Amino acid sequence: MAALLPGRSHGCPGQHCSLRTEEPDPAAIISDSCSSVKPLARPVRTYIMGTMRRILIFQHVPHEILGSFDPMLREAGYRLRYLNFGRQPDAVPDISSYHGLVVLGGPMNCDQTARHPHLGVEVAAIRKAIDSGMPVLGICLGAQLIARALGARVTANPVKEIGWYDVTPTAAGLQDPLFRHFGGTRKIFQWHGDTFEIPAGAVHLASSSACSNQAFRYGDNVYALQFHLEVDEALISRWLHTPVMAREIDCLGPGFAPARIQAETGTHINESLELGRSVFGEYLRIFHSRPRRIALSSRHPALPGQDRRP
Structure with a gap:
């Protein structure tokens, strides 16, 4: 596998500069529209x-x-660096120069490592990031990969969730910095067929009637979300017209008709975007407040299922 070298960092001018610029409250940059942000x-x-x-x-x-x-x-x-494993399947990411990791969704399953070897590479990188204390956020497949990295099983859900579903925070979720913004049951966009177990030591944050494990937190800066709070109307439309995704819903019957999903999107999207701004605004504070640290494995406590004995 080809090693992926970290990109060049953009420091401030001068050879000996050690400067921290004035930083705003991250939540203050969130606008009333998800498609634009207030100019600073x-x-x-x-x-x-x-x-x-x-x-x-x-x-x-x-x-x-x-x-x-x-x-x-x-x-x-x-500064964001996208690593698309579909285009660079042999990449081996070096996370050491980053201050946070986000793992996005995808059409593959966690156990398809023979067909997609990069999934195993990702799990190892996620585990290393968690070991180091780095903030990690996983969405859909990304949430399942976090669960796998923490030793939990990922299996087929009894039914697929594609479209808008009620998601309800648990009692612990209502006390969580991110999930307290739910306030109760909310309509959230979903597109998945698998589900994860809640890893040992993690906090179960949300559920739906068709999928009991919708989200969890591990420690105070690792979050796994099965659902899609990041979507806007244009992105949902793009998914419905992406051939591989369109073929999937064509096989599922009238309850998953694109026209129905688009109509429900018009009803629920504004509330979802508002909730997403609040939830991601809280997580932005976590990125903002956490200096990166790389822990020595000999001193860092083992994760569940990890044996530190020689």
Whole structure:
């Protein structure tokens, strides 16, 4: 496998600069519209020891993107690096120069490592990121890969969830910094056929009637979301017209008709975008407040299922 070298960091001018610029409250950059962000009086950049904070994003297919979370991160001054494993299947990511990791969705299953060997590489990188204390966010397949990295099983859900479904926070979810914004049951967009177990030591945050494990938190900065709070109306329309995704719903019957999903999108999307801004705004604070640290394996406690004995 070809090693993927970290990109060049953008520090501040000068050889000996160790500067932290003035930083706004990350939530303050969120606008009333998810498709745009309020312009700031001057460009904001987030630095640690002269190096701009960088987020690595594991992408699997071109049509699964960060959606509404992308402009929020950029406007807050983060440099984003997308690694598309569909285009670079042999890449071995070096996470050491990044301050956060986001793992996006995709059409493959976690156990398809023979067909998609990069899935095993991703699980190893996610485990390393969690070991190091790095903030990690997983969406859909990304959430399942986090669960796998933490030793939990990923299996087929009894039914597929494609479209808009009620998602309800657990009692613990209502106390969580991100999920408290739900306030109760909310209509959330879904597109998945698999589900994860809640890993040992993790906190179960949300459920639906068709899929009991919709989200979990591990520690205080690793979040796994089975659903899609990042989508806007244009992205959902793009998915419905992407051939591989259109073929999937064509096989599922009238309850999954694209026209029905689009109609429901018109009803629920604004509330979903508002909720997404609140939830991702909270997670942006986690990215903002966490300096990256790389832990020595000999001193870091083992994750569930991990044996540190010689």
